[in-house]
Amino acid sequence: MNNIVKEKDDFKNIGLIKFWIMTTLFFTTFPLSLFFCLIFLGPNKTKQFIFALINDFLQTLFIIFMIIFAVMFFLIDYLGTIFN
Numbered sequence: 001m002n003n004i005v006k007e008k009d010d011f012k013n014i015g016l017i018k019f020w021i022m023t024t025l026f027f028t029t030f031p032l033s034l035f036f037c038l039i040f041l042g043p044n045k046t047k048q049f050i051f052a053l054i055n056d057f058l059q060t061l062f063i064i065f066m067i068i069f070a071v072m073f074f075l076i077d078y079l080g081t082i083f084n
Contacts, residue, residue, distance in 0.1 A: 010045070011052035023053060 011019070026033045026049075037046040 009048050009052075011048055019052075019056070022049075023056065026053065 014022075026037075034046070037049060041049065
């Protein structure tokens with residue numbers, strides 16, 4: 001009998017400002033912060049926090065790429081209307 005209990009992911013429902021502060025503190029003190037997360041949060045919560053950081057990073061990259069794409073599209077369209 002293998003009982004797998006899913007733990008509640010506390011980092012999905014955290015507020016923007018609180019998550020931003022936690023992320024900033026984590027990355028500014030990176031090697032020590034990972035060690036302290038493992039000690040105080042435990043391995044499961046630390047893994048959830050790392051996955052939340054990776055998810056936030058990927059979402060940020062996606063938004064940046066979409067903004068760059070939109071600016072390039074409108075710039076090319078604008079330059080096309082000028083030279084036509």
